[in-house]
Amino acid sequence: MEKGEGQSFTKINKYACACSIVASMISIIFGYDTGVMSGAMIFVKKEFNISDAKTEVLAGILNLCALVGSPSAGRTSDYIGRRYTIVIASVIFLLGSVVMGYGPSYAVLLVGRCIAGVGVGFALMIAPVYSAEVSSPSTRGFLTSLPEVGISIGILLGYLSNYIFSGLPLRLGWRIMLGIAAIPSLFLAICTLRMPESPRWLIMKGRLGEAKEIMYKVSNDPEEAELRLREIKRAIGIDENCDDDSVRIPDSVKSQGEGIWKELLLKPTKSLRWILIAGIGIHFFEHATGIEAVILYSHKIFAKAGVHDHKHQILATCGVGLTKFSFIVLSTILIDRVGRRKLVLTSVSGMIVALTGLGTFLTLAEQSGGKLIWTLVLSIITTYSYVAFFNVGLAPVTWVYTAEIFPLRYRGLGVGIGVAVNRLMNATVSMTFLSMMSAMTIAGTFFMFAGISIIALIFFYYFLPETKGKSLEEMEALFTRNKGSKSKFVEIGKY
Template sequence: MTETNVPHWNVDRSFVLRVSVIAALSGLLYGYDMGIIAAALLYVRNTFDLSAGMEEAVVSVVLLGAMLGALLGGTVADRIGRKKTLVQAALIFVCGSVLAPLSPNVGVLIVARAVLGLAIGFTSVTAPVYVSELAPPQSRGGLIGLYQLALTLGIAIANLVGYFLSGQKAWRLMFGIGAAPAILFLMLVLSVPESARWLASKQRFEEAAAVIRSYAAEPAATWLLQEIRQSVAAKLDQRWASLWSPGIRKPLAIAVSFTVLQQITGINTIIYYGPQIFAMAGFGSDQSDILATFVVAAVNVLATLIALALVDRIGRKPLLYGGVSGMMVSLVAISLAFHSASGRLLGTVAIVSLIAYILCFAASLGPIAWILVSEVFPQRVRGRGVAAATLGSGLANAAVSLTFLSLIHAVGSPATFALFALFCLVTLVFVRFGVPETMGRELESISFAPTADAPAYDQLEPSH
């Protein structure tokens, strides 16, 4: 069915927004637990006398946990539902947030960080899928993007907390504060309904209808129920091998490639190692390094707001073209500055370029990667498809974070940032030839195999 056949979506926007914001809170937890390590690591390494390799391990173990969580989360979300999976993730967040500040040694801290990673994997798979299955097509991109907005807000809060607690070197309290939003998330997620599309996939059509009619008026509710019934005529495919079936291989390749490229363009080197980067650029103290990292994180939040305002108006690809190009230019500038500048000039170029880089990333690649990932898979494999993309993201993220400091030491800062700029160029080519425009399309109309009512995926948009 094409968009011209879709009735006007007369929905209770306050209900949809409330549920989307609650689901997005898991992104805030992700961002906080990812961002707080930038400040805490400055003092953890002194408390436990860590080597550079152990520093990378403390940072990166959360990503290994996230990969395991992604593998399990897709299966769990398809089996027990999106809501129950988010509840489980909230409980795991609480456990990890309590264990981390109580760590008597680096081994326990690594375990706590791995537990937090497991929760991150669960939510990064489930939350965008949950919102995509709920949201009307004309605002789906913005609502899914709330997850990324909350993630950036979590990073900014983490950096602000790190700045204020840096004087006391209170890294345990930095970690412990994360328990508060975890408990809040657990309480709020208990109040949201289950995904209507998941309920329908389990043949629970009456419950699905009740959820849809709680926020969509007729005739849109009736039309959507009919579309969902047709899309779930084939039951959820519980086999991972189904991701290699015809019609699924292409969205899988696009989703995994896109999330990998999102990571290897260097974003999390700034999130995890921002203070160290500013120290290399000549900033004067731990506090000033953390403050500069907070400024970058605040820009991240503001730019994500820009992306959410535009993604359902001008489309996914125009934002990607502009944003990734800006990222590439900013990384080249950082590379040149580390090569030939010094003193105050190096510090100025570093912070201006990193702010520009974050602005461009957050206005494009940051939220849009997860929006597209949650859109391109059909209902029957959506949970596992998003899990596979999340796993790819985690592997790439771990590879970058585990090697960043070592790469700096081996080839130098100029070559390292130049490499990230090269990956930005690769991303632009991929967007040009591999990424479709999905703006405004109902999920059931996005298909990789032509049918009487839905064009093939390749026909969604010419490659331009």
């Protein structure tokens, strides 16, 4: 197997793949909770007679509560391990689903949504980190993007659940939609207990013997396993040839809490600062470019375009879920071949075109009162095109990139901060879209998202170096600028 920047895509280790698939199941549950609310909101609004403002709160509270879950998950995963953090996330989802399925009032429904939101924060942080840490450099993009595939599957299942249960009596239908997620949550909690722990976390805790045993299972051959073990040991400052569990792990690696916060946020090295900017920036733009508006409120978009029947709106929304899933699957094939940087730049460029087209056709549809069939058709096509371009690049690269660029000591905290920013932007869009739609029209809102996408393209071009084929232990060096470089933009342009 070739090493370094030119590393080719090799066969996928079946054991590592199985571990990543199980870890990604937590993302299916999160995706389901997100997608199912799109249709459930229609029926919740009818039963409880709530305003648009309360509808926005119901949609966005999940992500506000994830702000608590993601940093907590980072710290938790550093203390008790990646595996048990997934178990905790599953249990939280189970509790949230039960409360939402019960939902006798709007207030209780919000409580259940908040509980599930904490689980979202845990899930979004831990699934890509675990997958990244068990995978080889040559297949890390594929395995680390599996949680995003899981989200897409979950969203599609949520949309299908909306369609299947929409014919039930009002008081029963949406409760089944929301409560049924408790079943896979329980199943996942049990399955996760049979997964191995991340070998990188085990080494960080001084459990070298266990780490070596697992590393041999998740690597394609003994040579690769030994290479990966040596790189991890070198990165945390212990003897590369030592396999004794009694080895002394440096205090700087074992220490948790305040010291890591200070080193990462207050006094970072130049390379760590660049990593932090890249990690936060990509999470910020993933949702600032408007994807949650389409995922949660696609029925509103289709209504403005001329689709007025609720059943038809939900059916058209299923097309959003199917498009998302199809292009996420395509991205998992491309990400280790094309590379993160090329994929995300192509993705955002396509999003700009699709959002501009969507804004244009929605303007024409509104002016005609939704009577022009061609504006309806083109509005649906550009909506699906936007979802396709988003999911072929920006969606998976966001999670792969942040899971791989942070050094081991800062990975849990760094990814947790990135997820917190991600959820904050998600909540901002989901809780303000209806208000923005009223203030500047739905078309104007999508023109705004197109403008933000242009800014995102510029940011990604200058701040995201290519990471394809690099080991996790090489990342900090990748983000180190040469002293002789004229500017950071010249240095970044080399990748």
